[in-house]
Amino acid sequence: MKYQIRLSGDEIRLMQEVKARSGVDLAKCYQCGECTAGCPMTPEMDAGPTKTLRLIQLGMEEALFDLNTPWLCASCETCTARCPNDIDIALVMDVVRQMARLKGKKIPVKEPRIFQDVFLKSVENNGRLFEPGMIAFYNLRSGDLFHDVGLGPKMLLKGKLPLLPHTSKNREKLREIFRKAEALEKEAGKKASEEAHDESGH
Amino acid sequence: MSKIGVFVCHCGENISRTVDCARVAKASGQIRGVAVAKDYKYMCSDPGQALIKNAIKEHKLDGVVVSACSPHMHEKTFRKAVTEAGLNQFLCEMANIREHCSWVHEKEEPTTRKAIELVRLMVEKVKRNMALEPIRVDVTKRALVIGGGVAGIQAALDIADGGHEVILVEKDPSVGGHMAQLSETFPTLDCSQCILTPKMVDVGSHPNIKLYTYSEVEKIEGFVGNFKVTIKKKARSVDIDKCTGCGECQLKCPSKKIPSEFDRGLKNRTAIYIPFPQAVPARPVIDREHCIYFTKGKCKACQKVCPTEAVDFEQTDEYVEEEVGGIVVATGFDLYTTDKQGPYPDYKGYGEYGYGEDPDIIDGLQFERLASASGPTGGAIQRPSDGKEPKSVVFLQCIGSRHPSKGIEFCSKICCMYTAKHTMLYKHKVHHGTAYVFYMDIRAPGKGYDEFVRRAIEEDGAVYLRGRVSRIYRSGDHLIVKGADTLSGAAVEIEADMVVLATAVMPQPGIEGLFQKLGISYDQYKFASEAHPKLRPVECATAGIFLAGACQGPKDIPESVAQASAAASKALILFSRDQMLREPVVAKVNENTCIACWYCVEICPFTAISKKDIRDRQGNLIKRVAEVNPSLCTGCGTCAATCFSNSIDLDGFTDEQIYSEINSLMAVGQDLFPEPEKAEGDSPDEKAA
Amino acid sequence: MSESPQSETQKDGAGLPEAATSWEPRIVAFICNWCTYTGADLAGTSRMKYPPYVRVIKIPCTGRFDPLFMIKAFERGADGVLVSGCHPGDCHYTAGNYNARRKYTVFKALLETLGMDMDRVWFSWISASEGGKWVDTIRKFTEVIQEKGPFREYREMIDVG
């Protein structure tokens, strides 16, 4: 990341967009670091949650989407639970991932994104998660063909992996929710950026 | 027909930014009975006041409405000004178009309209105001000081030195408060007890000070200049006149395992005890909850050993009445605790730090006792769990404070400084140890304060980390502190031997009970509220009651002492007069219509209404009516609103006045709101058309 | 009660604002000098914002509040009446707010029997430190009154009477 930024008054738009999507007001964040302090994934992260929030406050969009931090978030919500200002930080991480995807940003760490896609695809296809299929598909997509391959046969032996997917009659209803949600998030994106635009007085 | 003057203030731009002041003045000029209406940039300034005075003389005004800020801000100023122009001060009222209008609404048409209506409301009231004279009452030149910490001590000594009697009430067995617990004080590192104990002794021996320790204020009646206070002297079970303070009883008391309040649980005390060696009075008290005689009915070891027969198990709570003219409230603070069920049930504790159950996680006052030469370890820094010298101590600031999700938003103000002091005290005693401090911001804006913090870092090597701590847990012999340093962006883990939490400064638990008895207001945290945050910082909205020290908000020693002296001077000002003036807002009875139902007598909270006999010349009783004693009446108006025959009215807030205010709000037909351009050609003659 | 004086402005008046094309809610607030008035001042010094349709009438204590004031306000075209004072136990005058409440409760029952819409009358406790609560109360009350619209029923009721 570059260590010089120029602020022009537009920086508030990113914070407004995050607020429009999540309802979270990051003006409340006073950068105390408690989220970073409690986060289990910090050893792997490049910035940690505190700095991620700071980049949003300063409208540093490019730097934000370069971070691996949101993609390494394990969704344990320790940050949310301990935040002295009751900011739902885990939700902000979700929203940053969502925004990156909708804006077509390059994802700095691909595995969690692939896992997310493969997992949800499996759910969408079957209505329920089919674990062996999902893992196999994940390995194909990530190129790590033999990932956890040692565990598979053992689990099969233990009778812990079913061989065929379960399906549900509500699969269609589920797909409908998926489709609608996808349409809504795109619409919300347009609205959010327009609103942010208006509010910042342009 | 009335001749009212309306004076509309712009308050710089504070009002004119959202309210069209010229239009307000113009519209006001069209209200019936208004003889003159003007607007001006600063009505409270000298030229502004001159403008009002001149208008009073020129137009022979019989009423004035100043349309400006809140009456709580400047009513006195303008009442004084109109008096100087020969108008009775109670014929001047304020329409609050700043706090209640310009500051709270956007710049739009309804805002200016509201301002006009507020003026009209006051005009209608003033038309019916009567010239009143303030009520004179005698002043009792004695003061009550509640709380015997450093603020209470200072206030008591100042008033007493000023030549007036002081009643000092302290709930604990000794005066001294929290300052007596401290080891050394910032930023000079002088010994707290060394500077406080002489003052404690003075309080105990001053001829003008009557000291009630182990006592509480039970009841307060009356008002400024004439309060009647009932004080409950809790049964001490020791006759302090007979007792010599030899301490034999403490040695013999078999109940020895009671956590000492003074040492904040780091040491035990006996059931009969003198809280600390320098206590004033240096007399013991029996803690009846823990005393074996009081709980089991047998023992009396202290009584047997007492050489002067001072121990008295039969003693009971005693109530004394005192009359005072002014009151200084100096009830101080206590610390928030991280416990699950602490003394502040409204606030969540810190489960992430183990709810204060680990003995090596202590608070700031406990550290003071550890570092104090008179403390449980004789001043050696030893951790409570096993007495070992801690090689690394982690200090956490802003625990409870600035933590909205735990319910507290304010900054406790003193922690940055005392934490820096703690790191120094620690490093001076444990040279090879390391002191870590987690802070969010360093707030050290006092004289010599920032230099002091820099000294802790530069000379004593305290390691300051900018961040909060998410969790503390025990791992064998150590505490693991998981924090962050936001300056480097890193998560930080420290193996600590002891952790010191700078917990929030809170009002004494349950203090609102006393504040309610005093009739003074307090904020959401139960800190007492001052009359004005800037200009009347030591007075309460209730006349005759003054504030000193941390009962009003977090304060350090110099501030508490300064405020205590300020409160004392306010009391001395009160006592400098033999009589004082009170606002003549009192109830009056129409004897012709009173039907003697006595409902007012029953309902008056101040027993200001009595029954009066009306007799003819021969002394035969004609009828009985209610009668208001104006020196007891405080003007709440409950009687006026309750009277069945509508025979009581309240001066300053009469039925007539209030009904005209209501009427004025709904009056229409008069176009007071023409668009500015449209109104251009209007002349005052057209207004009644 | 004695007949309230006819104000001079009323004599000027040509009637009630029935025909107002753009109706604005009219809210009258009777608030005590010590707690709520100061709380409303605090809202001002903190620059909080609320709708401009409330008109404050200051009384020393809610104890001074006579339910007839409320009747008068409705009669003169108010759409909502707010009475606000110190919290129970915090009354500057010891018990005025308690008495006000008690009186109001009795009165309320009576008015309800008469078919009066008592949702247009709010009673609240707002202390000197609760600027935010004052703002919230005004916002919510204004919303409620805006939803209910002009208090025509009352005026019809008294016309019939």
Add this chain to the structure above:
Amino acid sequence: MTYAYYPGCSLKGTAIDYHTSALALAERLGIELKEMEDWVCCGASPIHQRNPALASGVANLLLSLSEGISKDVAVLCAACYHNMKKAEVEMREDGKKRNEVEELSGIPFNPEVRTRHFLDILDKDYGLNALKEKVVKPLSELRVACYYGCLLSRPPEIAFDDPEQPMIMERILEAAGAETVSWSHRLECCGASHAVPLTDAVLRLVNDVLASARDAGADIIACACPLCQANLDMRQEGIRAKLGVAHNLPAVYFTQLLGIACGATGKQVMIEKGMVSAVPLLRAKNLL
């Protein structure tokens, strides 16, 4: 006592032992867990990581499936519990949110529906005294580390016990005669949502949890989440290989231990399914 039971995907696959043992236990206690028909996957963490609104929409669909069975939905998986409870609480407290979710899912929300974790049901509805009466084989001398993980009590609004210091699982297992240990990592995240894509990071987290339990002197870890259990159990071999630490600490479901205490056989609670077998330990304590 009938509950609408939502097993979720794991309990029909990798966590079949959790499902089976819970049903065996419920039967012995006289609690009916009636499986909701045609349930779908809650989407676990990936669903809200992609789109938070989608997670709430699916949760609302799931909540609606309880109709006709019970207003209380019994859930065993912490991830399912988290997603459903969070949506339920939000919808109940925030009218705007409720409208949005109802609109998205096309299903009205019934504010009377409650998502209940089985731990909560045992503690509050069934009661510890009643449970004690059903214990035939007390878990004496078994030192259990109760592991909550992250999702059961975060955010605090969904917690059914103190969110920072829950004791509910300890209370329940102690009622069954077990000795519980006090340990530091009861609520630390094991990284399960990253178990597949970020295995190395997850090995570190699991190792921390196991080490903490071991240092506290635990014989066995009790879990209330299929993702936690799978992670703690299956990753021990990876930890041995990559980090060189051998834990050999069985991680089982609390329902398996309770089932045994209430007289079920090892087979009935599928105790043999664990990668790190609990069988030798339980035999040594005369529980099998």
